[in-house]
Amino acid sequence: MNDNQNGSSFxxxxxxxxxxxxxxxxxxLAEKLQVGRAAISLAKQKDSIPGxxxxxxxxxxxxxxxxxxxxxxxxxxxxEEYNQDCVFVPHxxxxxxxxxxxxxxxxxxxxxxxxxxWLSRHGNPNEMISLTMxxxxxxxxxxxxxxxxxxxxxxxLFSGGIFAFALEGIxxxxxxxxxxxxxxxxxxxxxxxxxxxSKEEMEQAICLGQIFWTGREH
Numbered sequence: 001m002n003d004n005q006n007g008s009s010f011x012x013x014x015x016x017x018x019x020x021x022x023x024x025x026x027x028x029l030a031e032k033l034q035v036g037r038a039a040i041s042l043a044k045q046k047d048s049i050p051g052x053x054x055x056x057x058x059x060x061x062x063x064x065x066x067x068x069x070x071x072x073x074x075x076x077x078x079x080e081e082y083n084q085d086c087v088f089v090p091h092x093x094x095x096x097x098x099x100x101x102x103x104x105x106x107x108x109x110x111x112x113x114x115x116x117x118w119l120s121r122h123g124n125p126n127e128m129i130s131l132t133m134x135x136x137x138x139x140x141x142x143x144x145x146x147x148x149x150x151x152x153x154x155x156x157l158f159s160g161g162i163f164a165f166a167l168e169g170i171x172x173x174x175x176x177x178x179x180x181x182x183x184x185x186x187x188x189x190x191x192x193x194x195x196x197x198s199k200e201e202m203e204q205a206i207c208l209g210q211i212f213w214t215g216r217e218h
Contacts, residue, residue: 008070010044016068020075021061022214062118086113091130096169122212127153131164131171137192138173146216154210166206173211
């Protein structure tokens with residue numbers, strides 16, 4: 001078996017990592033670990049991954065550190081533990097129902113599960129919902145079809161934060177800039193226009209909560 005086929009090699013480790021996290025390249029990995037690109041290049045050259053990186057990434061993304069290091073076992077936990085300790089996060093559709101309430105997609109009941117302890121570090125798991133991003137207006141940070149986790153108890157708006165809103169019956173995800181007299185809903189993608197709401201119009205926008213995690217399939 002050559003090094004590239006070895007489950008403990010840098011290549012195998014990186015392929016596992018990008019398969020279950022939003023990370024897409026080594027530059028993003030360096031940023032997440034708060035190290036220089038040279039450190040990533042050195043690890044790749046030595047074909048080994050520092051243990052502290054494994055544990056930091058496992059904690060950040062609620063992963064099984066043994067799986068991340070070697071490829072053995074489940075990405076998240078042993079099957080028995082995963083079934084016991086993971087909870088379903090309700091998944092909403094991108095528009096409100098006819099009676100202007102959230103509409104849930106039961107298709108996701110058996111797929112959108114997260115580790116309870118990891119969710120608890122971000123708030124009350126019972127106050128969280130999930131949403132599939134529609135459209136490219138928040139690229140590059142959030143891409144179309146990314147899965148978003150929304151903390152419904154985090155509705156205090158602050159500039160720079162990314163929030164989900166119900167606006168005229170449609171769920172929109174925007175980065176915001178806030179002032180006493182105006183709320184600016186910003187698209188990260190410059191090809192799409194921002195939305196400016198006056199103080200009076202702000203009352204018509206229902207904040208569903210802050211986006212605190214995004215993930216995508218590779």
